[in-house]
Amino acid sequence: MGDSDAARRRPGLPASAAVTMTTVGRMAGVSQVTVSRALSDPSKVSPETLARIHEAIRATGYVPNALAGALASRRSNLIAALVPSFTNIVYSSLLHGFSEIMRENGYQIMLSETGHDPEREQALVEALLSRRPDGVLLTGVHHAPGTRRMLIGSGIPVVEIWDISETPIDCCVGFSHAATGQAAAEFAVKAGYRRAATVTAGDARAIRRRDSFVQTFHRMTGAEVPAVDFQPGTATLEQGRAALVDLLDRQGFMAGVVFCSSDQFAHGLLTEAAARGLRVPDQIAVIGFGDQDFAAHTHPALTTIRVDRAVLGEAAAGALLSRFAEHTPGPSVVDVGFQLIQRGSA
Amino acid sequence: MGDSDAARRRPGLPASAAVTMTTVGRMAGVSQVTVSRALSDPSKVSPETLARIHEAIRATGYVPNALAGALASRRSNLIAALVPSFTNIVYSSLLHGFSEIMRENGYQIMLSETGHDPEREQALVEALLSRRPDGVLLTGVHHAPGTRRMLIGSGIPVVEIWDISETPIDCCVGFSHAATGQAAAEFAVKAGYRRAATVTAGDARAIRRRDSFVQTFHRMTGAEVPAVDFQPGTATLEQGRAALVDLLDRQGFMAGVVFCSSDQFAHGLLTEAAARGLRVPDQIAVIGFGDQDFAAHTHPALTTIRVDRAVLGEAAAGALLSRFAEHTPGPSVVDVGFQLIQRGSA
DNA sequence: CTCCGTCATGTATGCGCATACATCAGTTCA
DNA sequence: TGAACTGATGTATGCGCATACATGACGGAG
Structure with a gap:
């Protein structure tokens, strides 16, 4: 580290080493305010003066202090x-x-x-x-x-x-998160699915998507929609696999579509399905959310909801x-x- | 928006609306410096004064200005x-x-x-x-x-x-990135692999891992190591699939291990292998890098290099x-x- | 009692810059 | 030829705070 200018960083001591606009101006033979102008609006300074100021900046290694600028201008x-x-x-x-x-x-x-x-x-x-x-x-x-x-x-x-x-x-x-859930449910019903489940990370927006999906799907088909819920936070492939295990083995879900609050979950469902030799989408269908970069390239590719982030x-x-x-x-x-x-x- | 204090944000106008330590101090019957002390080291201020200052802060909605503090204290x-x-x-x-x-x-x-x-x-x-x-x-x-x-x-x-x-x-x-490449190569040789390839995103560190892998693998087995390289940037599953396609169909690679610069690539290779019905690791083996959250839960699970991030x-x-x-x-x-x-x- | 230390608080100052306003020379045009 | 204007620069000031130093009240030790 450069200890030469440690004084600049040591509170309480005179900041003798600090290079300011005043320092630069002195070297260039102008006042502080001319240096300020040279930096913020060069057209207000004559070309010769500008050249001397830039030379002085180079020679001194001057770095503007945006903190001071922000305090004075009230714009940070x-x-x-x-x-x-x-x-x-x-x-x-x-x-x-x-x-x-x-x-x-x-x-x-x-x-x-x-x-x-x-x-x-x-x-x-x-x-x-x-x-x-x-x-x-x-x-x-x-x-x-x-x-x-x-x-x-x-x-x-x-x-x-x-x-x-x-x-x-x-x-x-x-x-509108509610609109995405509704759109997913309408798509699923139109595609012929009569059973559905949800896998959701419990943040407010994911829950809104899920609730809207469940409500729409129920209204259109009369079916109950089993759910697997996780805490809010980053959804993982691992949780997606566990969710499918839960749905299939504990909740007796089968031959339906699963609406996931995240593509990661959906990818996990696909992975678990592959590990079990289940045919997708015949034995289990999956809808993700996010259209993340992998979504188009999973096997099979993921049906999902895209938001142009x-x-x-x-x-x-x-x-x-x-x-x-x-x-x-x-x-x-x-x-x-x-x-x-x-x-x-x- | 609150337009009531728009003056505070409008450069050049008097900042009449700004609540400062002076404002707070006036209301509490003390000077600015006492307010400063109350906030930075309350033990230096008598309890009664402290209470009045806090009441004044509450009443005025005072928010400290860290910009000014940083300028004065030289610590941002x-x-x-x-x-x-x-x-x-x-x-x-x-x-x-x-x-x-x-x-x-x-x-x-x-x-x-x-x-x-x-x-x-x-x-x-x-x-x-x-x-x-x-x-x-x-x-x-x-x-x-x-x-x-x-x-x-x-x-x-x-x-x-x-x-x-x-x-x-x-x-x-x-x-040491070189050490990870070497460790991967030594592991691969010890596990019996005599053919290897690499898939790499071209940032400096990934290249160092790859070079070290190639060098070590070549030294131990005499084998050449074909490569697929991508530009630096976020590695994707899609690229990983494409890389395996390239290795198998264009470079005639088979029955070996592929050292990837990222778990995303590795996941892509696994996905492409599954789509082709290749057995992993018998027909194609994969080593990732990163031990990302999905690595333990792919099918099959990913052999990879973990760094505790x-x-x-x-x-x-x-x-x-x-x-x-x-x-x-x-x-x-x-x-x-x-x-x-x-x-x-x- | 006086001296000195401690506690609570105040006064003075400047961090580095942007802004308003002033100055002064050199135009330009009536 | 003088008034008005333009361009280039300078002076004065304060943003809001932290720091050094000063002040005054009080209390215990000598």
Whole structure:
């Protein structure tokens, strides 16, 4: 490590080593404010001065202090983003598109995991607000009361994603989970299935999909729909296998379609079916959710529900950016929709 | 949105609406510095004063401004973290443990993706340094020259993960990729395989694993080792299937073991083998890398190389924290090792 | 009683930058 | 030829907080 400038990092000592705009300006023979202008709007500085300033920046190794800039300008160019989990590909693929666009516009992302816990989400929001983010991204539309209050009180633009609501904190970009469940049930009935089951990770949105599926399927066929439920969190192939074991061996389920809250579950069902030599979809049919990268390439390929996560992430970024622009706040609720992709598994 | 305090967010206007420590202090009948003390070290303030201050905070809805605090104290409590990809579970699971520990110690993570591109990594480091992070997490030990220079010059603690090096920028926590390739080859030879192939995503570390595997296998058996290579990036099941198609149908490979740079690839090979009715491991054997959550539950279960990513992430956090403490910088190179897990696929 | 240490609090200052406003030379046009 | 304007730069100020240092009240030791 460079100890030469340790003083810069040692609180309380004079920051003699710190290179600031004043240092650069002195070397270039101009004042601090001219350096500031050279960096933020070069057209306001004469070409010769600009050249001297850049030379001084190079010579000193000057690095702007965005903290000071943010304090003075009241714009931090930081975005706080909260997702249930980093390791769930559904959220991380969304963040990919989101953060890319925000970064291109000069924003940095502060990312945290809520673990599907509203109280933890609230604690994180409280901590993050002290960093004065210019915008906040939240996953889902149901939050602790304090979360909502703090965010509204802060006056900071907020975008809620992965769900839609009539009463967003500020705006939301997502799709109707109930509609996906209904679409899956209608598809299953139309395809001739008269028995169905569900495998669900217990987060609020997955439960909404399941309930809508069950209700629709029951209404259309009169059938009861057995269920296997897991705790909220990342769904695994292992759980999917266990779920099929449970359905077949304990609940006596057979010759029907299983609606899963995640492609991982669905993949697990396919794997267990293969291990047992069951024919898919004849002896067991599977519908996944997410259209993850493997879904088209399982054996047989997975019938699933696709949500364009890249588009969703980008739309969320766009919603925030339009709010920063202040003129055209854009719509408050964006429904990006979904597609049921029929492949071989159902 | 709350427009009531829009002034706070509008640069150039007087920030009349902003609630600061001075506001709180005025209401509680004390000075700003007493409020500061009440929040940072309550024992320095009398209990009655403390109570009045907390009441004032509650009444005003005061939210500390960490930007101002960071500027004054020269400690931002921010960590810049760079990973190749959010969507690659290998990195995101690592971040999970890392960010959890950092958060518990009061640090926020600023996360960015490099996309396996050193130039992009350098641009991100440059942008991130302006936020004055207290620490930096980098993935891998090979960086653009400018990246190294900037980081050393900054004097900020840096931890490089997922690899080890004799000459870290500051410190590194990882394992030897060459050793994993060698271990896989030795295992394969010992298990009786005399033919081998590789399927690799072309990032620097995966290539190192592959090269070491090929070299060791060739040295021990004299066999040539055909290869399928992909671009760096997230490995997919689809690519794994395609790789087996290529090996079998184009390269005439058969009855041997395939060393994959990722469990996703390996899963793809298993899937393609199942679709073709090939017996695993007799007709085709597969070794993965990563021991991802599905690895133990594929059919057959995957023989793979496990790296404890949670431990790695936590060790990286520990390395940074010990550097912040200044007294005991801790070791510069931590090798967390790996395990070859034998299951059914090889 | 006086001296000194301790506790609770206050005053002064500056972190590094962006913004508003001022200055001053060199135009341009009536 | 002088008023108005433009371009390039400077001065003054404060964002909200943490830190160093100062103050005053109090209490026990000498």
